[in-house]
Amino acid sequence: MRLGLVLAEAGQGLRRNFSMVVSIVLVTFVSLTFVGAAALLQLQIGQMKNFWYDKAQVAVYLCNGEVPSAHCTNGSATKAQIAAVKQALDSPTLSRFITRYYFEDHQEAYKNFESQFKGNPVADYVTPDLLNEAYWINLKNPQQSAVIQEAVGNLPGVDAVTDQRRLLDQIFAVLNSASITAASIAALMLVAAALLISTTIRLSAFSRRRELGIMRLVGASNLFIQTPFILEGVLAALVGSLLAGAATVGIVQFFVQGYLAHAQADIAFVTVPDALVVVPLLLVVGVLLAAVSANVAISRYLRV
Numbered sequence: 001m002r003l004g005l006v007l008a009e010a011g012q013g014l015r016r017n018f019s020m021v022v023s024i025v026l027v028t029f030v031s032l033t034f035v036g037a038a039a040l041l042q043l044q045i046g047q048m049k050n051f052w053y054d055k056a057q058v059a060v061y062l063c064n065g066e067v068p069s070a071h072c073t074n075g076s077a078t079k080a081q082i083a084a085v086k087q088a089l090d091s092p093t094l095s096r097f098i099t100r101y102y103f104e105d106h107q108e109a110y111k112n113f114e115s116q117f118k119g120n121p122v123a124d125y126v127t128p129d130l131l132n133e134a135y136w137i138n139l140k141n142p143q144q145s146a147v148i149q150e151a152v153g154n155l156p157g158v159d160a161v162t163d164q165r166r167l168l169d170q171i172f173a174v175l176n177s178a179s180i181t182a183a184s185i186a187a188l189m190l191v192a193a194a195l196l197i198s199t200t201i202r203l204s205a206f207s208r209r210r211e212l213g214i215m216r217l218v219g220a221s222n223l224f225i226q227t228p229f230i231l232e233g234v235l236a237a238l239v240g241s242l243l244a245g246a247a248t249v250g251i252v253q254f255f256v257q258g259y260l261a262h263a264q265a266d267i268a269f270v271t272v273p274d275a276l277v278v279v280p281l282l283l284v285v286g287v288l289l290a291a292v293s294a295n296v297a298i299s300r301y302l303r304v
Contacts, residue, residue, distance in 0.1 A: 020200040021236045027196050028240025028289075029247070031189030032282045036248035038182040039278045040270050045175050047268045049168075056164040058145045060085060060135040060152055063159045067130060071159050077133070081157025085135060088152050097147050101137040109133065132159060190289060193240075197233045197290050198297035204229060226298045233294035234287055241286030245279035 062082060063072030082103075088094060089101055104112070110128035117123045137148060145163040153161045252275040261269045 020196075020203065021232070024193065024197055024200060024233070024236040024290075025240040025243070027189065027193040028237045028286055029243040031186055031193050032241055032244035032286055033247045034182055034186035034189055035285060036244055036275075036278050036282055037251070038179055038186055039281065040248065040252065040275060041175065041179040041182060043274050043278075044270050045172060045179065047270060048175075049172060052168055056142050056168060058137040058139060058148050059162045059164070060137065060148070061132040061159045061162065062134060063157050064130070064132045067132070069159050072157075074156075077157030077159075081155070082133070085152055085155055085158060088155065089135065089137070094147065094151055097139055097141070097144055099138040099140050101135055104134050104136055106131055106133060190285075193237070194289055194293040197237065197293040200236075201229045201233055201294045201297040204232060226295065229298050230291055230294040233290035237286040237290030238283070241283045244286070245282050248278055248282065249275045251275075 062077040062085070063069065063075065064077075065072070065075035086103070089098065106128040109131040110126070113126060113131060114123055139145060139148070142163075142165055145161075145165065149161045149163075152158055249272060252270055252272055256269050257271065260267075
């Protein structure tokens with residue numbers, strides 16, 4: 001099979017159906033950009049989990065007589081009760097699970113509260129005595145928070161034991177939902193791209209049906225006849241895939257790293273190298289989508 005002749009046929013088909021080729025490029029570009037965004041979002045979720053789960057703490061909140069609680073019917077935790085919690089944390093049973101811990105009194109809790117809710121009107125109604133004193137604990141293995149709950153959760157003077165990982169799980173559940181939504185939209189767009197590629201190939205084959213008939217009469221093989229049409233779809237989809245890859249890298253470079261990383265310096269965001277890992281995936285998906293769609297269209301509808 002002469003490669004030059006096949007490429008010439010493919011080029012001729014692209015020129016004849018230029019408007020449809022542009023449509024394939026655009027649809028492939030949009031759909032694969034959604035695929036890239038979904039992949040980056042999954043990478044971002046993984047990075048955030050690794051970053052925040054390792055920093056997640058267990059808080060042992062002590063009773064505060066100023067705030068009603070079902071676990072605290074005898075008022076605020078006494079000094080003896082606070083010391084008993086500390087003794088439990090220092091015991092050989094728990095110390096082997098703990099990396100470090102520290103005590104936060106009312107003033108320190110209020111200072112942290114002001115920092116977190118700066119500019120929020122709710123901060124004007126909160127005073128130090130309304131905030132619980134607490135022990136903040138860093139575990140060697142954050143998944144073992146149940147050990148702390150079982151050991152100190154029922155001690156006198158303890159209001160509640162809270163694992164920050166539970167709050168993080170809720171946040172990551174929302175992010176996963178967003179990722180699934182982006183992937184679903186991408187899947188629909190890929191289906192649209194596949195249908196458009198098939199339609200374009202069918203129209204291209206129909207416009208050249210007389211030429212194809214002559215090629216069949218002179219003994220041209222099915223592979224020789226079909227290859228130019230498959231190349232048409234692959235080349236158009238490849239251009240769209242390259243544009244989608246460039247858009248994915250651009251989003252990370254100029255929006256994620258150029259804006260978000262500076263606005264939220266305490267969060268680990270995906271980087272350009274991460275985006276470059278996604279680009280080959282987009283190229284492979286685009287080329288395979290076009291090749292399969294074109295091959296199915298030719299095999300099913302081409303009659304010479």
